[in-house]
Amino acid sequence: MLSKRNEQMIRIGVIGLGGMGLHQARTFNRVTACQLVAGADLSAEMRTRFAQTFLQAQVYTTPEELLAQAKVDAVVIAVPTAFHQPIASAALAARIPVLLEKPMARTVAQCHRLIDDAERTNTLLMVAHCRRFDPYWTAWGEYVSSGKLGAPVLWRDIRAGVGPGSWYLDEGLGGGPLLDGAIHNYDFANWIFGEPESVLASAIKLEPAVSAIDTGSTIIRYRTGHQLLLSWSWVARGTTLHDVIGPEGFIQFGTAGMSVPAEEQGHYQYCCFTDRAGAQTLIKTPKQPDMYTFQAEHFLACVRGEAICQSPGTEAIKAVAVAEAVLEAGREGKARSIG
Ligand SMILES: NC(=O)c1ccc[n+]([C@@H]2O[C@H](COP(=O)([O-])OP(=O)(O)OC[C@H]3O[C@@H](n4cnc5c(N)ncnc54)[C@H](O)[C@@H]3O)[C@@H](O)[C@H]2O)c1
Incomplete structure (x- = not known):
């Protein structure tokens, strides 16, 4: 209590x-x-x-x-x-x-x-x-924003697994993973990459019993040249692949095989920056306080x-605009410009 x-x-x-x-x-x-x-x-x-x-x-x-x-x-x-x-x-x-x-x-x-x-x-x-308030995401976002990876970068976030179901997979109520799940990526990418320019998308319904698109992939291009490659399913079993790649280096999520002290485990989140010469830097952020x-x-x-306010409606609308463009491009099977 x-x-x-x-x-x-x-x-x-x-x-x-x-x-x-x-x-x-x-x-x-x-x-x-x-x-x-x-x-x-x-x-x-x-x-x-x-x-x-x-x-x-x-x-x-x-x-x-x-x-x-x-x-x-x-x-x-x-x-x-x-x-x-x-x-x-x-x-x-x-x-x-x-x-x-x-x-x-x-x-x-x-x-x-x-x-x-x-x-x-x-x-x-x-x-x-x-x-926007997550020390983990903002830590790697600063690596990208400060140019340590060079430009342009490609951010890949590929996930498949059983999603939340229920109203989330209703087209009118929730809109499926390419709206509800990926909105975090769209907003964060708008924040660190700048204005989105165009989307390509391929979207399918693997589960006939739901009305929303439950599975799909999209490539979003930004005016800065950066790209976001997303592939999400809330019905297919699968795994995750999450990294950010640029001409000067790349970031992998997790420890990328580097060892961490036993007493740190459970208390920190890690990602790893590898530069062109192969030198690795572990980026660590405390799990608490959380985002x-x-x-x-x-x-x-x-x-x-x-x-x-760091997340006003005037910013958040841009992520919904990306989501609408992705869903439309996915349904129509053609490229779609934004804005
Ligand atoms: N930020 C995040 O990490 C995160 C994570 C999960 C969900 N969400 C978002 O939070 C929102 C809620 O998701 P959830 O997982 O809690 O859903 P949920 O289905 O678990 O809960 C929604 C609740 O709203 C109630 N409700 C429905 N219509 C209502 C109305 N008109 N008036 C009052 N109550 C009403 C339902 O009875 C239900 O208890 C969604 O927009 C979702 O996208 C955000």
Whole structure:
């Protein structure tokens, strides 16, 4: 059982108490300078789980009830992607700052609506692109950004395995792995590579029972010349291949065969930079505090007006635009320019 009280702190409500909502609630309950006061979910089972975990919090059935009654200073929204826009728009209309789970929305049109709502109400809209706050990804991102790998680079992220299923593989609700899973890569690549230019994609449905594209590959080209090669499946069994290759060196994820002290194991994440001469440098980052903690602390600093938001809706929309282009290119089987 968790409980923490401080009446002076930012009062947080969480809307959507499933897997990610509970994780966000645990994170905000742990970090300082805020108080988890409320949660809302349509599901009685999720409400009960939340109530039993956070004894101090009020529990509501609908987002509307929470927004009207809970007197929150800010909300975290973690519902299925198709519902992000209407619920976040309602919070923004009440001038309540929002941390909205990724993807920002199911469509670019919904993202525009959210940006308009945030601007009209002058209210914070931050999208939970947690990789921007991940010490591990930002460490290798700095190797790329600082030119240690040379240019252009190719980032390959190839994954196959059983995905989250459920609404995630519904075309209208979640959009499948090339939207929901790969959105982290699209956003991070936009951040470190700059403007995306065009996509090629091949997309298939291996599982006839689902409506979303469940498997596919895409090559995204950026104006800087960098490329992102992604191949994801949420139904095929397989493995992962993850590296970043440039003319001056490459980064492999994991220890790349280098030894690490036994006492470090479990506490750090590693990737390895190899330069043209074959010299290896291990890049190590602590696992804790994790990216969700840094993300929550940044959101709270933004709510207090002490930081400039590092993941605003105006940035996150660009990742949804890439995802839409990938899905369209995959469906049509032809190259697609972006922007
Ligand atoms: N940042 C990350 O690493 C990460 C990881 C997983 C999921 N996510 C994102 O978090 C969001 C939620 O995913 P999840 O895995 O927690 O899904 P989930 O299915 O586990 O939980 C969603 C919850 O929302 C509730 N819900 C649905 N419609 C609602 C409504 N109108 N009002 C109130 N509650 C409603 C459901 O009852 C359910 O409990 C998605 O956008 C997903 O992409 C992010």
